Amino acid sequence: MGMSQVIQNNPTADDDEMPVVATIVCPTCSGIVEADDKFCPYCGAPQAAPQKPEQPSAPPDRHFRCKNCGAEVAVDRSQRSYVCPFCDSTYVVEFSPELTGRQQPEFVIGFAVTPEKAREIFERWLNENRWFRPADLKAAALSEKLRGIYIPFWSFSMLARSTWQAMIGEYWYRTETYTTTENGKTVTKTRRVRETEWWPLAGRHHQFHNGYLISGSRGLPQELADRITPFHLAGMRRYEPYFLAGWACEEYTINREQAEAISRQVFEQWERNEVAAF
Ligand SMILES: [Zn+2]
Ligand SMILES: [Zn+2]
Secondary structure, eight states: SSSEEEEEEEETSSOOOOOEEEEEEEEOOOOOOOOOOBBTTTTOOEEEOOOOOOOSSSSSSSEEEEEEOOOEEEETOOOOSSSOOTTTOEEEEEEOGTTTTOOOOOOEOOOSSOOHHHHHHHHHHHHGOOOOOOOOOHHHHHHHHHHOEEEEEOOEEEEEEEEEEEEEEEEEEEEEEEEEEEETTEEEEEEEEEEEEEEEEEEEEEEEEOOOEEEOOSSOOHHHHHHHSSSSSSGGOOOGGGGGTHHHOOOOOOOOHHHHHHHHHHHHHHHHHHHOOO
8 A cells, every 4th residue: 555645626616726737756755846846845856957747648547446355446558467456366357437437536646655665664664563474474575565556535625604602601799798597696797609690792703624635445444544644735736647657546436425425524523623612
């Protein structure tokens, strides 16, 4: 599994148009570098003079559906054999994406970790967690299977308009006189009594919510996706098919309506928390 995500943004939301820029991959760290960047924003490596990325004219991806686990993945056309990156099954069929009616990704966050670096981190993790590894399993064999894959996410924007009402209370004290019986005699005493005066207060709260990513993959439950945060949203670029070159890309299996329902719940909770904190 990779550490990168494909963003599908809600096209009906009035999001700011992102400028379309020619995109280049840093040769040192595979981060996404803009054409006129002299240095990589991720690793600082100096970049070659601006050049146009070659954009293949034919659609560069092939789509496979795993008959074993149901994952659907796009790979670039140069990849001949295909193994499911989720369950390692070779029992896959090619299908035509036009038939599924899925929408294309709109944004992509490119890989910031090279395959070599990922392998290094994974092997270190295996060494630190020896209890986890079955005795006959070689770390080398496992890390050979590390593959980068883009994971689909949904992203929505919501303008929340809330009205709130509250009762504001203010304390004040008065002194009252009372009589009581002490040692068989009636005596007069005073005491302070706290009173509360209430008045109503109401207001409106407008807030634009976005930036919550909903997993589009059934293989990545939302609880796990939430643990990946924060996402490197600043690295988000307009999707172009050549981003796929050398990587695999999972197709979404959580559809837009399902993702929107989850997003709505989260934004409504945010909105309640903000209004309550006011
Ligand atoms: Zn770099
Ligand atoms: Zn599979």
